[in-house]
Amino acid sequence: MHSAFNLITLLERSLSAFQILTVPFHNLQAHH
Numbered sequence: 001m002h003s004a005f006n007l008i009t010l011l012e013r014s015l016s017a018f019q020i021l022t023v024p025f026h027n028l029q030a031h032h
Helices: 002-031
Strands: none
Touching: none
């Protein structure tokens, strides 16, 4: 149960990190 909670937290962190990386990329494409 505890390991499952850690897995969910890790998933959310990676998802937020992915969004932070993709936002500047979308802004870069918007200029072109």
